[in-house]
Amino acid sequence: MKPKILPLGDSALLIQFGNEINLETNQRVHALDALLRAEAIMGITEAVPAYTTLLIHYDPLELTYENLSKWVNTEMDRVESSASRKPHLIEVPVRYGGTSGPDLEWAAAYHKLSIPKVVHLHTDLTYTVYMMGFTPGFPYMGKLHTSLVTPRLDSPRTLVRAGSVAIAAEQTGIYPIDSPGGWRLIGWTPLRLFEPSSNAPFLFAPGDEVRFINEGIDV
């Protein structure tokens, strides 16, 4: 699909690359995002990559919608031909099951798999951080192995502990701060995803690759 450029109000421009979640579409989002960041255009304040879209926030005192959309159109042709960059890989140690992952047993029963099999399927793939959102530092990663596609909780928990590793639909994620949450919790990592006062406040960035390392399973 040819990308579509649309206004989101008078200070943001949305670029739609597709209408389904897949790695190829998401890589095009991250490629254009990387190009924009490298060029540091006056008036663009920031960009937010998501599954199939890139949202560019800009200052209308410095850039008009017309000029920015023309410029994005030209850049898009360059993205299509640019070589894909090498993503940053992060390894995440996880304690699975027990109090670390209270929904692991349920997930295994739901999929009619053994608990070790569920853990194996979760640690077997390298995931991409398609986007970040929900709370500061929350990575939306995918896609899960097709045998692990799991529905959300009917009613979200009011408190999910920071570091909880979770699955929902085709995605996996990690809760960076204590917050409510409706995803199924299968494990816990001691890694800190968000340190507000640090020079590098976030463990992940959109476009990164992630592997989970099994540090043991509790029952």
Added chain:
Amino acid sequence: MFEVIEVSGIATIQDLGRSGWRRFGVPLSGPMDAFAFQAANLLVGNPVNTATLEIGGGEIELQTNQDCVIATAGAGYSLSVYTWEFPLWDSCLARAGWTVRLKKGGSTGGGMWAYLAVAGGFDVLPILNSRSTYLRGHFGGIEGRLLQAGDPLRVGTVKLPLADLSGRTLIEDARPTYVESPSIEVIPGPQVKSFTDESIDTFLSSLYRVSATSDRMGYRLEGAALSHSRDVDLISEGMTIGSIQVPADGQPIVMMADCGTTGGYPNIASVIRTDFSLLAQCRPGKDSVRFRATTIEAAQEKYRTMMEKMKNGIIDS
């Protein structure tokens, strides 16, 4: 330094927000009424992105232990300094030992938010390059929370003589026209086709009340329900302040200063920058709004004119 003597309502420290971190899921935050916020800073000679005090839905009394110049802007409030009453949109001197009080009730009738700027700004610790308070995230401003009695608020360095900064005003013609039931201009959103034609007409012709459950994250609107013509679940994508999302129940929600960075409900339209201040100043549970469509070219031109008028509208009173 100021000390908070008494405070109620939603009182926080805000600058223009945490730009650059939305890609990591950190909300922008910043002022609800960005126009009044910037005007207050200009009145005391600050750069527009300086940290000020924002208050809504309550009152605050402060005491200063140093001579300083302050200015207030916004709607729904009046200012008293020592024994005198001052209008909003003026700068004035506050001597060491004096109390400064922002009280509810302004000249315009309605109004929700006011800003107190001090020459030199409120010097709180920046988190992720911003002094804005993000209440849900518990960071920024004073420990990421609402101001409390006893909080010390340090004042930054002032470069100009205080006498040059006090006694200034923003001319009335340059101020927003705050009213209790404003007509708000919007630009149709990326998912406008997810709504039935009747719903778009309804949205652009009905009166919507700002719900009492509204806050710094979002203003929930109550009125004629809007129907989707297709699936309401959208693949999550970036959203921004002013975006109007419509969940399955058909009642629109306008994204405000602390809104999330991404969302998954269809966007019917977005409020333009100039009119966002008018909407923000509507009182939750009391005031109503109407929407009408405009073009992006007209919106951006209107915004440039408004900001130009603000910069040129500050005079010695």
